[in-house]
Amino acid sequence: MEHIYISDIAAYEGQEVTLHGWVYNIRSIGKVWFMIFRDGTGMIQGVVVKSEVTPEIFELGSKLSQESSVTISGTVRQEKRSIGGYELGIKSIKVHQLATDYPITPKEHGTAFLMDHRHLWLRSKLQHAIIRVRHQVIKASRDFFDNNGFTLVDTPILTANACEGTSNLFNVDYFDTVAYLTQSGQLYSEASIGAHGKVYCFGPTFRAEKSKTRRHLTEFWMVEPEIAYCDLDENMDWAEKFISYVVGWCLEHCKTELEILERDTGMLEKVVPPFPRVTYDQAVQILKDNGVDFTYGDDFGGADETIISSQYDRPVMVHRWPAEAKAFYMKRDEKNPDLALGVDVLAPEGYGEIIGGGQREDDHDTLVERILHHDLPMKPFQWYLDLRKYGTVPHSGFGMGIERCVTWITGIKHIRETIPFPRTIYRLEP
Template sequence: MEVTYVLVTIDQIAKYVGQEVKMGGWLHNKRSSGKIQFLQFRDGTGFIQGVLVKKQVEPEVWETAKQLTQESSLYIWGTVRADERAPSGFELDVHKIEVIQIAEDYPIQKKEHGVDFLMDHRHLWIRSPKQRAVLKIRAEIIRAIQDYLDQHGFTLVDPPILTPSSCEGTTNLFHTKYFDEDAYLTQSGQLYMEAAAIALNKVYSFGPTFRAEKSKTRRHLIEFWMIEPEMAFVDHERNLEIQEQLIAHIVTHVLNHCKSELKTLGRDIEKLEKIKAPFPRITYDEAVELLHKEGFTDFKWGEDFGAPHETKIAESFERPVFITHYPTEIKAFYMKPDPARPEVVLCADLIAPEGYGEIIGGSQRIDDPTLLAERFEAHNLPKEAYAWYLDLRKYGSVPHSGFGLGLERTVAWICGLEHVRETIPFPRMLYRLYP
């Protein structure tokens, strides 16, 4: 009577030491010493080496293994063996192979490939160990964010992707037609989340946002994902505390759940282990002074920081740093001016260490209906498009705050990646809409 094997996955292999198992997956690589074949096997959950000894397997099994090409799909049967020398800690003594498909010549080889080539083959590149590790870490970062917010009383609310107006003005937005009306792909769900916070107290959204910026920097994507919490009865100071606690929670979660992936990426985890709340804080004024001392003597008060400025500021800190109280004129219309100094607003950008730039932007929102109406006039915003938003200040306005966390920049920082294009499965960038 033939034995029936349960299909197991590599991430669960530790449970089956000494047992016969069956796995489905793909050949990642192979090598041979003549009498032994070593099959690098992956199944999407991990990688394991399968060992075939010629004198211990049937001749047809040996010949089948010899015919396998990179990324051929197959089932393998074998005995799980613990091995401290193996990257996963385990190997598989293979005794049977069933080919599903012999793959054609795989375009991605061990040799160096150009970025454009790899991006053109992104649908295949994500199978590689490093790209898989990034996507696994991305998933765990998402899990950590949602776990933290769900456990701290936040309700998930989904704002619309098609909007009749923008959050911060219609520049850099993708325009489309909504039947006979103008519409835009959202750049932020924040305004809608403010409405939701009045209904549900603490809320957050998690979804795609779009910026039609013709930027080619390593920090920018055209389509990216944002987590946007909004909180009633929360002031500027409490807003910062929630942000730093969330970031500290994310990093701790990744350190606890992604050890092998961080190792695959060669990430210096000592730097991540230093990420503990509270985070340092400096004002915009202090940041300008720091830049002047560091040689940026042409930077003028009232200008916004660019990537070189944020990188230089971050070099002074081992943890993320808040830059608070930006000039009112360079920030969004909805940010509340500091009552003690109206030329600056109660806001903060959180700058990641190691040159990764801003990962969070947040503020206390204007709750006074008269002041908000004045800001509308100053920014030339069409009141008819925002009538519903103005209603929020007419019917039970309260102090409230919120922030937006950019997922891809956070992933890039935690993974130690050079460019955000590797932080999302299929990046949308300037001049890239394929695959």
């Protein structure tokens, strides 16, 4: 039998169809009862009338429970009063399993309880919509790079060395030595561009920071392009084109989801190139103009980012940062060696940094100096230094955190709802 989905139900008006799914809710008013039914693609109301079905089918109205798995058959008809505009006049029901005591009720719950039941929470309406947006953000990201001549080159998750030497990494037993879970594929992508010119990697990354905020996960997904013969300005061109494409794609393909999430899409529609570009120095001036007591040289905190981004109606790119606070591989500005050619893209509406990147140091001897200056071991970086010995070129790249981007596009408060099974400092299950 043809497997029909609720998302296609309009095409079957007047016909008898069979749907496979789960009971979302049941309401009875005596000789008629209603089932809100979902199949993963949407929801539809089923109606069971006592005079139209066998007693066995009608009695299921008092037996079926929330999240019981059922196959239902009946006739599709238009019905204004029904969710989605269509309903199913049910003729038969096959029960696969009666669910008992489903923990998530149609009333309010706390986030701790819901996160403990994340494996079930994913079924509810808002979570379903968020994960669908996430899917489209990932699809759009890959499409953008695929359509612009980039080659996907995967980078390892297990690594021997800390790529930036600063952040805390998770370590794992690796036979008789220790390995680390990657916090970025960047260094490897710098190797990949020597072979393919324009590349990107997309995968999970790990940070063992004991962060406890709504913007952090210990395991998150990042898409990182790297481009040969590309300076900071061109890198920013790519970043704004990329973000605009992803947002535009979601506006077009996630209309239903953004509506369910009650997202004000007006702010997203403004996300088109060019994005404002301000230097770190200019950003500091913005903070001072707003009465913030800010120490030059520091990184911006969450509140600082909100003030800076609130000056603009689209993402803002902050570039040319004090070099001392930045990673060893960042290229210095020729015009001012105290500045590194890095760029952060801050999302509007207080969502903070969604992209970090910059131009990489491409001179061998300078890089050796930087590694020494940062007290990093030279040996694990030999292959990285090789890249500066055999046909080095100016190159740049950036990384976008998928979950930060989804948090912003969906307009929700907390990053943990943008990944199916979040990993945070105090959560490893489910």
